[in-house]
Amino acid sequence: MTRSRVLRFTRRHVLATAAALASAAIAGPAAAQAYPAKPITFLVPFAAGSATDQLARALGTSITEETKQAVVVDNKAGASGMMAAQAAARAAADGYTVLITTNTTHAANEHLYKKLPYDPVKDFAPVTGLGKGGQVLVVKVDSPYKTVADLVAKAKKDSGKLSFGSGSSSSRVAGEMFKQLTSTEILHVPYKSNPNALTDLLGGQIDFMITDTATGVPQVKGGKLRALGVSTTKRIALLPEVPTIDEAGVKGYDMGYWFAAYVPAGTPAPVVERLRALLVNGTKSAAAKSFFDAGGSEAWTTTPDELTRFQAAESQKWGRIIKAAGIEAE
Incomplete structure (x- = not known):
């Protein structure tokens, strides 16, 4: 390709790009004004x-x-x-x-x-x-575990026999962090979503889960689940009587x-x-x-x-x- 043809191509390319950008600049505000149409x-x-x-x-x-x-x-x-x-x-x-x-x-x-x-x-x-x-650690309302300490004691006594469910990475990592900070071995059971895990928790297929408060608190208020601890460093207004997991003995626990x-x-x-x-x-x-x-x-x-x-x-x-x-x- 000759130098003149290269220059003509470059000039056409620059002009076309400039025109496209100008068109986008004009259309942008108009599109936003019409959005959503x-x-x-x-x-x-x-x-x-x-x-x-x-x-x-x-x-x-x-x-x-x-x-x-x-x-x-x-x-x-x-x-x-x-x-x-x-x-x-x-x-x-x-x-x-x-x-x-x-x-x-x-x-x-x-x-x-x-x-x-x-x-x-x-x-x-x-x-x-x-x-x-934040999240909340929940068990069935008729579960033998009344406190976080009860759950940890059982997990230590029967290593690998307790199970927790999760339907999101937040819930999964919350459970894994619980295992790490309590030096326990607990089976993880994955679900498509937290409500699916809650269904199995209510049915007794898993022992506990740490779920978002929006999903878990209504079940606690409805008398179907028992809250043992909340995942944040401060108690929440909806469950003022429930200690933080940190307060309950798992020092350093914080997961939102x-x-x-x-x-x-x-x-x-x-x-x-x-x-x-x-x-x-x-x-x-x-x-x-x-x-x-x-x-x-x-x-x-x-x-x-x-x-x-x-x-x-x-x-x-x-x-x-x-x-x-x-x-x-x-």
Whole structure:
């Protein structure tokens, strides 16, 4: 190719790129102004009834009321949230597919699995944090274990005979951390989602689980489960009589969780900002407030940049916990 042809090609390429960027700059605000012009799909990595599902539905109700557009909640439970995260990563980058998720898919999984079908950083554009909460260690209401000390004593006496269930990475790591700090061997039983694990706990198939408060507290209040301890360093208002697991003798125990919203990488910034505003408003709605109050969690919102930094710090934290717990990547 001659030098003149190279120059002509380069000039055409530069002009075409400039035109595309200018067009995107013009279309961006217009697209955001029109957004949402059709129904939005919320992809949820856990089953109906899970804490993430409950929050997604509350936020969806708020967005529908504000925009008059439907929000469809699509529960893709299984594989520790990987199915939903993969589907979201592959969706069109137009703001109409939103991943309502937790630290499971965006901080823990990369340390629990050797190969992920998605990249928690490169495949997504952060939108906003949504909420934070703690977990609760629960047993059947007629269980012989009345305290955390009872559970630990049994686990030490009959090594490997007790079992705990989990339906999320938060719940799994909470149980593994319990094993590590109590120097016990307890069988882990995996489930697609925490409500599925609770069903087996109520049926006596497993001995205990450490689940998010939004899922566990209603069962405790309903008299079906007994709470032995909460995972955070402070007691929660919904269960003031229940000690922290640390207070109950497992020193250094502290394990919470968070919710956040992501869209596919490449989603126009004006659309991300419009969606963020809708979600932030949603966290203040009556439905969301009811969810946070009932589960002992709280609203927590961020800018996209703040969520990016927070996610990076959380990934490092979860990596340390998982390594210290001796969990081998699958």
